[in-house]
Amino acid sequence: xxxxxxxxxxxxxxxxxxxxxxxAAHLKHAGILFRVFGEPMSFWRRHMPKxxxxxxxxxxxxxxxxxxxxxxxxYASDHGIDxxxxxxxxxxxxxxxxxxxxAVPEIDRRTVRxxxxxxxxxxxxxxxxxxxxxxxxxxATGLANQDYRPLAxxxxxxxxVTHSCEHADFAPFRGKRxxxxxxxxxxxxxxxxxAENGAEVELISRGDIRWLGASTSEAIAHKxxxxxxxxxxxxxxxxxxxxxxxxxxxxxxxxxxxxxxxxEFTRRCLKAGAAGWLRPRFxxxxxxxxxxxxxxxxxxxxxxxxxxxxxxxxxxxxxGTGYRVDLSRIGILSPRLLDKVICLEGSxxxxxxxxxxxxxxxxxxxxxxxxxGPLLRFIAGxxxxxxxxxxxxxxxATPLAKPxxxxxxxxxxxxxxxxxxxxx
Numbered sequence: 001x002x003x004x005x006x007x008x009x010x011x012x013x014x015x016x017x018x019x020x021x022x023x024a025a026h027l028k029h030a031g032i033l034f035r036v037f038g039e040p041m042s043f044w045r046r047h048m049p050k051x052x053x054x055x056x057x058x059x060x061x062x063x064x065x066x067x068x069x070x071x072x073x074x075y076a077s078d079h080g081i082d083x084x085x086x087x088x089x090x091x092x093x094x095x096x097x098x099x100x101x102x103a104v105p106e107i108d109r110r111t112v113r114x115x116x117x118x119x120x121x122x123x124x125x126x127x128x129x130x131x132x133x134x135x136x137x138x139x140a141t142g143l144a145n146q147d148y149r150p151l152a153x154x155x156x157x158x159x160x161v162t163h164s165c166e167h168a169d170f171a172p173f174r175g176k177r178x179x180x181x182x183x184x185x186x187x188x189x190x191x192x193x194x195a196e197n198g199a200e201v202e203l204i205s206r207g208d209i210r211w212l213g214a215s216t217s218e219a220i221a222h223k224x225x226x227x228x229x230x231x232x233x234x235x236x237x238x239x240x241x242x243x244x245x246x247x248x249x250x251x252x253x254x255x256x257x258x259x260x261x262x263x264e265f266t267r268r269c270l271k272a273g274a275a276g277w278l279r280p281r282f283x284x285x286x287x288x289x290x291x292x293x294x295x296x297x298x299x300x301x302x303x304x305x306x307x308x309x310x311x312x313x314x315x316x317x318x319x320g321t322g323y324r325v326d327l328s329r330i331g332i333l334s335p336r337l338l339d340k341v342i343c344l345e346g347s348x349x350x351x352x353x354x355x356x357x358x359x360x361x362x363x364x365x366x367x368x369x370x371x372x373g374p375l376l377r378f379i380a381g382x383x384x385x386x387x388x389x390x391x392x393x394x395x396x397a398t399p400l401a402k403p404x405x406x407x408x409x410x411x412x413x414x415x416x417x418x419x420x421x422x423x424x
Contacts, residue, residue: 008132008133008134008135009033009034009035009132009133009134009135010032010033010034010134010135010136010393011027011032011033011034011035011134011135011136011137011138011393012034012035012037012112012122012124012132012134012136012137012138013027013034013035013036013037013138013140014037014038014112014115014124014137014138014139014140014141014332015036015037015038015139015140015141015142015144016036016037016038016039016040016041016042016100016104016107016140017038017040017041017042017043017044017096017140017141017142017365018063018096018379018382019140019142019364019365019381019382019385019386020036020038020138020140020364021036021040021063021096021099021100021103021104022063022064022065022382022383022385022386023138023140023364023382023385023386023389023390024036024103024104025063025064025065025066025070025099025103025104025386026064026065026066026386026387026389026390027389027390027393028103028104029065029066030390030393030394032390032393032394035106035108035132035134036104036106036107036108037108037109037110037111037112037124037126038107038108038109038111038112038141039109040096040097040100040107041093041096041097041100043142043143043144044089044092044093044096045093045168046168047144047165047166047167047168048089048165048168049089049164049167049168049169049170049189049190049193050089050090050168050169050170050171050193051088051170051193051196052088052089052189052193053086053087053088053089053189053277054086054087054088054089054092055185055275056237056238056378056379056380057234057236057237057238058072058083058084058087059236060236060237060238060239060378060379060380061087061092061379061380062379062382062383063095063096063099063379063382064382064383064386064387065099065103070098070099070102070103072087072095075095075098075099076095079091079094086277108126110126110127110128110130111126111127112124112125112126112127112332113125113126113127113332114332114333114334115137115332115333115334115337116334116336116337117334117336117337117340117358117361118133120135121133121134121135121136121360122134122135122136122137122360122361124137135360136360136361136362136393137360137361137362138354138362138363138364138389139330139332139361139362139363139364139367140364140365141330141332141365142365142366143165143323143365143366144330145329145330145331146323146324146325146326146329146366147163147165147319147321147322147323148319148321148322148323148324149163149319149321150181150319150321152293152295152296153296153317153319156296156297156298156303156317157298160298160301160302160303160315160316160317161296161303161316161317161319162316162317162318162319163318163319163321164186164187164190164318164319164320165186165323167190167318170190170193170194170197170199171197173194173197173198173199173315173316174197174198174199175198175199175200176199176200176315176316177199177200177202177313177314177315177316178194178199178200178201178202178314178315178316178317178318179201179202179203179204179303179305179312179314179316179317179318180194180201180202180203180204180317180318180320181203181204181205181293181317181318181319181320181321182203182205182272182319182320182321182322183203183205183206183207183208183209183210183272183273183274183289184272184273184274184320184322185273185274185275186320186322187203187205187274187320187321187322188203188209188274188278188282188320189274189275189278190318190320191203191282191285191320192278192281192282192285194318195281195282195283195284195285196281196284201284201285201286202285202286202287202288202312202314203285203286203287203288204288204291204293204305205287205288205289205290205291206289206290206291206292207289207290208289208290209273209274209287209289210271210272210273210274211273211274211275211276211278211279212273212274212275212276213238213275213276213277235248235249236249236380237249237375237378237380237381239269239374239375239377239378239380240268240269240270240374241268241269244265244268244269245269247265247373248269248373248374248375249375251368251372251373251375251376251381251384252372252384252388254266254372254373254375255371255372255373259344262373263370265373265374266369266370266373266374269373269374270369270374270377272322291307291308292307292308293305293306293307294306294307294308296317299313302314302315303315303316303317323366324346325346325347325366325367325369325370326346327341327343327346327347327348327367328346337358337361340357340358341356341357341358341361342356342357344370345370347367347369347370347371348363348367348370348371349370349371350362350363350367350368350370350371350372351371352388352392353388353389353391353392353393353395354368354372354385354388354389354392355392362389362392364376364382364385364386364389365377365381365382365385368381368385372384
């Protein structure tokens with residue numbers, strides 16, 4: 001690393017999305033010196049298509065501050081947003097920026113290029129070559145660099161095959177024949193948005209779409225008897241099927257489950273599905289469930305799929321295949337530091353306060369799902385993460401022994417244990 005060092009801090013937070021901002025707000029309230037690196041809400045601005053709506057319930061979409069004064073309700077009231085309507089991603093990004101200006105105005109907008117462990121902490125190299133020292137590091141980079149692309153598409157031109165996270169606007173696809181691969185929320189909403197932007201869309205998946213929840217605006221507003229009954233049974237964050245959704249609300253309890261049981265619980269709660277309110281928007285989307293693509297190839301500047309029924313040609317392919325956490329792809333941890341992080345299937349295994357096997361190196365958000373369950377995949381998990389991490393920092397204790405739930409899998413370490421399998 002460049003030896004030019006400037007100032008230091010107790011905690012460096014890498015990422016200024018919902019989790020990074022929540023952690024910062026809690027640390028600030030606790031009087032802990034920190035620095036946040038990154039553009040606020042950049043992933044939400046640059047990697048989610050215009051017109052996308054949040055699937056999370058309104059009550060589970062708050063960025064976390066200690067007293068709750070910077071809630072989504074407060075922002076909506078101040079900006080004339082109807083809380084009974086689906087929240088556009090643009091409005092949520094604006095809410096995050098509003099939260100940042102009030103709770104964490106001291107943002108360092110530079111990008112962190114490399115993190116290296118040193119004897120007394122960590123050195124962070126930022127985009128202009130400057131070195132910042134931190135006693136602790138919190139990785140809150142969300143799903144950046146974690147998009148999953150099936151092997152069949154790896155060798156195809158980037159101009160013809162893209163992931164849904166690469167698009168902020170689907171308008172350029174007007175008049176094009178586009179295949180969308182997948183059957184989860186990102187695939188189905190991408191297909192609907194493409195059709196609404198004038199594309200000829202075909203959604204290809206290896207099974208039927210599993211529609212979740214209400215399919216009309218009336219039901220979403222909880223005005224029908226059936227929707228009222230459903231609302232009474234639904235857990236606050238609505239992550240996973242009833243009654244598993246209520247256990248999802250308790251990440252600390254989930255972390256104590258045996259590893260195999262915790263993985264099965266998480267798999268069931270994160271099973272591919274799409275919000276029911278998308279169904280009416282599928283009028284112009286042709287769906288081909290249970291289709292297997294035996295081969296994908298470029299022919300004369302277009303993409304040809306070989307299906308059981310024969311070849312089909314498209315102008316473009318959008319992969320709505322979701323995300324798969326693989327720490328080796330994060331791109332900012334030095335190889336030496338990365339090798340010290342105990343991982344399983346690409347995810348760091350975390351203990352108290354979201355702390356990894358490297359003392360004082362913490363991971364929040366999707367990186368914590370393997371250890372604390374599916375709530376950490378969603379905005380609703382930010383409160384738990386921020387509180388737990390702040391409590392751990394305040395303890396100022398020597399690193400805790402590895403929790404019991406890590407012991408059966410402790411021999412798996414670093415990149416040797418990071419061989420991710422495709423998502424279900």
